[in-house]
Amino acid sequence: MISVASSRREQASRVLQQHGALMVLALLVIVGSLAFDSFATAGNAASVVVSSSFLAIIAIGMTFVIISGGIDLSVGSLFVLGGVLAAYGSQYGLLMALALPLGACGVVGLLQGLVIARTGMAPFIVTLAGLLGVRGLMLAISQEGATTYLVKNPAFASLGQGELLGLTYPVYITAALALVAMVLLQRTGFGQNVYAIGGNEQAAALMGVPVARTKVTVYVMSALLAGLAGALNAARLSSGVTILGIGLELDAIAAVVIGGTLLTGGAGGITGTVAGVLLLGVIQSLINQVGNLTSAFQQVVSGAFLALVVVAQRLLSKAQRLS
Amino acid sequence: MRRTDLEAVLEAKGISKRFPGVLALDGVHLALLPGEVHALVGENGAGKSTLIKVFTGVYHPDGGELRHLGAPAAFGTPLDAQRAGISTIYQEVNLVPMMSVARNLLLGREPRGRFGVIDATRMYAEAARILSGYGVETDVRRPLRTLGIGAQQMVALARAVAVDARVVIMDEPTSSLEPREVETLFGVIRRLRDEGIAVMYVSHRLDELYQVCDRVTVLRDGRVAHTGPLAGLDRLKLISLMLGRDLNEVKAGGLTRFSRDRHRAADGQPPAVEARGLTRRHVLDGIDVSVRPGEVVGLGGLLGAGRTETAKAIVGAMPLDGGQVLVAGLPLRGGSTTAAIRAGISLLPEDRKAEGIVPTLSVRENIALAALPSLARAGVVSDAKIDRMVEIFMRRLRIKAASPNQLVSELSGGNQQKVLLARWLAVRPKVLLLDEPTRGIDVGAKAEVQALIDELAAEGLGVLLISSDLEELVEGADRILVLREGAVVGELTGDQVTEERIMATIAEQSDDMVTIAERSDD
């Protein structure tokens, strides 16, 4: 007979690793509040939360992709495409303002997913091509980026600008999406399939997981969420700005990984990702609080922070395995 | 009991399957009847796993027809096959290591609560209930990878059987199971048979076949060499069918693998390697082992007794809390595998797929891997030297490959194992630690490997042999250390080396359960 139970300590350190980002976040907030008077104000907190919400939406989609063992580099381009199409579509009403970007981004996600699932090409390369192609598409429909479509539809604009209790609607939308994503990931067969193919694709296939369908779904979701984030952002900015989203995919990946999701797939979660996004936002806010760092120093500090956070994460998880 | 006039549940009619350079299956006919246990046997690379993968929709046949319940069937994916009631345990444990035990066990049929959402509480309870039926008591929330490989195999088994299956296919299910677990498994198989389910059973352990199987199909080089009832079939006849050799020839060779006489390990000689007080929390508890030149030392014990850990600790592949390893009387520095190999100790790991082969490299590169430093001058490798060495080992171990340049991942399991053995012999070790060296190896190859162990010991090599096959252990080892809960609980020498004594030593003072966890909850 084999009998192996988990010790309480083991469970505790597992929790520790999963919520490492959350704890670093709490630490930073405390330090920031002590160091700067204007840091722990409602206004500043709101600005961090509001501006993080768009990255969070993208990162939620990215979490699914990464847990499934893939990666999606096209989200930055999809974000800007979504914004431009939403602004363009808003001329024809609220419905078009949402349907157009979601439709287009969904199709891109579907294509990427199909190529990845059916040909076995590396997601990195397929979505890298997506990054290029989608940005090209965006440039084509905005006359090489020269045309900025403006959002004239008040209903759509309010989707991005309307406020409730000092926070704009996108924050609530993000929160709702995060909750849905959590349930999806932890409590549905689809979520289990995502973990399974990320953990061991071959085994998952042998266990009867519909690998191709799950992969396609994951990339469609990621693209839809990126498009939605773009559309909401366009509503917030009242225009389809064309110079957005460069390097956004790296931010999203960084947030997901800081949140404790393994890039190799098979493990991770939404809470960590949300914490990771907020962590990036808070770091930026702290840099702004200092108020006089040159741009170059800001980069050094961000890079150092990122390194610090991942090393801390890593050591925490090592400690877990040793105990 | 068995009724041959029954309609086949699953039938292969002239199935062929080609891989680049190999015709793995060549017009195979096989009918699986309800309520029978059908043995599928054959040498390594005969095509057993390939046939199973064709049955389960992993591979698509190049020729022939698959019939399911009398109608032509084409399974596009394993999922299709599963839906048709065909459930499988594969040769290599194929589960998701990072997911929890419960989620692995119930993936795809988790109990649902409100809104169709998974009910976690019920899932864990159900998983625990199912597993305890297979003698596995564990926290089903922990990741599967933290379980020993045998326990993982039991989870895979439980998973396969728990579905509403009409056909259950098992590809070497016992290769990582303990005798007691094998009994549990046989109980399950007999129950399935009585329920009218067709069971296909692949194993290289002939004893097992005679214990549970009704009929047998022998594959040789991708073709069916024989099909018929097992009961009347003589053991030697079966072997001669598998090997494709004359019955008399096999008779002459006999079934003996190891030479009966003990090695003459010079008793006066100092140990080639000596481990003192190997300790690691929850795993190893002050283990002392020594191996003298020309001696084969066996490590016995139940699953999870710490045999693999002991071996890994000796080669420095596992961090220790205490203890040291001495080679020729001098302590091994650094605790790294590199140092151990340089000092002449090598380990053939237990988990071939995860720790053995490098799947992207050829047979040739895999064999040469560990010996590279000695095959190079100033960091530049000599291809001529490698070729010569690879050729020798491929011939000596009879490695079946299209060419030395074939990818090792394309070989059958047994041949992969031989490649690994070649890798370790190539570094000319003084002491060889073999962790389940004959797992998944056919009778022919097994005899070869065992003969090889003998031969090496005779040449003065020290061997530490870990095997769950008690017969192998008894026949091969001069001296056996029995481990339990990470500690040596007995040493058997000379005439004490018998299966009964091993079992007795394991059982002594031992309660029903080996609870590592209870120790860790101090």
Add this chain to the structure above:
Amino acid sequence: AKSEEPQSAPAATSTAGQQVVQSPSGSAGPTCTLDQFGGKKFDLKTATVGFSQSEKEANPFRIAETKSIKDEAAKLGIANLKVTNAQSQFSKQITDVQQLIAQGVQLLVIAPLNSDGWEPVLQQAAAKKVPIITVDRKINAKACSDYLTFIGSDFHEQGKRAADRMIDALSGKGKVAILLGAPGNNVTTERTNGFKERITEKAPGIQISFEQTGEFAREKGQQVTEQLIQSNPDINGIYAENDEMALGAVTALKGAGKEAGTIKIVSVDGTRSAVQGIADGWLHSVIESNPRFGPLAFETAQKFLDGQSIPDKVIISDRDYDTSNAKDSLGEAY
């Protein structure tokens, strides 16, 4: 470390290259006063002032711009100046400004990365009645209500003036290539449109046979030009939408063994290296885009706080550099 000795160029004097307002204030267009805007008067010296820079301080323009704002603030004794840098990410700039507002700044000077998309910032600033002065690029919104005023150059006009120079250089005939700025950038769009409009309007003999982006960077300008002169050897002029790309083009021409001046290069910005390039004969002319916004920005703010009326846009007059003035103006170039 020991770097090369700097090239000997006359050091810029403190007032050299000062911005000059094109249209005398209040002479034309709508104006704005404190009352109209609805804000409250405060003392600039003790106030918290925010400056949001759009791009890294890595090219001469941005360096000079940030430095000018900081220097002027120091000169005026404004102790509490908060500077943020959006590192060319528009979303970050929006957040930056929002956080500046949250930190309680009373006056905002913004160098916008983009003209559109300022809605959330403007709303927030309006709610707190924080006056915004945008420098170098415009914001597409209502002056004196959404924001206070704009100080900067007219990029469209710069394009037109560059076209005039090109027409001059080629005597109205020939083939011209454009090295475009970063795609999607307002500056790129306006400098391109201005140039093309003027060419079609005044010199139908000039054909624009090639336009590729050099992304405002020297290396990219060099690479594109190398491809260009190889496949279009008959090109007569190159219009580079900033100096860096023009200088990259010069390196490419040198590498291809061309003589100085055989291909006429006109560019926009007025960095010191470009003006030196004119003196060396490689560039034909450079249209200035003056980044020294500090004095004018704070002067405008002070006027506004004093209750005077200020114009809704302050267009500065940019000079041109060509062979006639390049050597003498080196000290004024940035």
Add this chain to the structure above:
Amino acid sequence: MTELTSKPAFRTDLKPRIFAWVQDYGVYAAVLALLLFNVLFTPHFLDASNFRTQFVQVTPIVIVSLGMALVIGTQGIDLSVGSVMALAAALVALYLGYGALPALIVAVIGGAVVGAAGGALVAYVGVQPIVATLALLVGVRGIANVLVPQLVEFRNPDLIALGSSSVTGIPVIVLIAAALTLIVLFVVRRTTFGRQVVAIGGNRSASELSGLPVKRVLLIVYVISGLLAALAGVLATARLQASDPTSLGLFIELSAITAVVVGGTPLTGGRIRVLSTVMGALLMQLLAATLIKHNLPQSWTQMVQAVIILAAVYATRERANR
């Protein structure tokens, strides 16, 4: 071997062999196709000066890709290469006062140090390569910009000569890239180190148990990548005749990864194809040149690149056994 003879003889199928050929030599075919297109439709394409231009422009990417191929072979990835180029440019500007050679040496050491930092994070701390090098991507460019905040022109004749002179008509930097390619090819094919790199990428725990110095090899691989990136940075700087830490090497990591993957080296590691990587880089260079020469707008350029990358990788992908 001997057993082979007892196997039933197999038909020689043509189709799989064509597949295998395309998989191995797809990049070469794609380069040829693109050359053919250009010869037919691009004016002045066959001029010697054109080939010179293309080769010169592709050198930094080739050099960076060589290091990237090694890193990818270990199942890693190095996103920091562009920033290392920038750092090298900054260091060259700072130390050029001592002469071209000392400046070059300092720059290359700087690259090695960054590589060592990344390698240490990956090998010893166990951080995932993509995140470790992402942190370096951000931080190292920051450092480069702190050291040299803006573009600096230089006049050092040695350095300018390095960037613009030729030997028997072939630009020096192209010769350097060719030499480096041969060295890396030799290392991968013929040295113990090369085999170890590939084995580690193929199965890390197997390599550990086989006594390979896994951590050290990983560290060295990242150091090499840093070295090569720094060298590429110096050469690009020499060619530009100015040190530009701000924009030098931006996004080159993506080009390099593309070159490696288009060349048929899988991102899953365990395999390195050096010459095909160079071909991959050439393919991307030729493609960019073609699009520029035909004056396509940016939107089209990016979409066409996307399609070509997909097509090339599709051709060279590992086929599933079905």
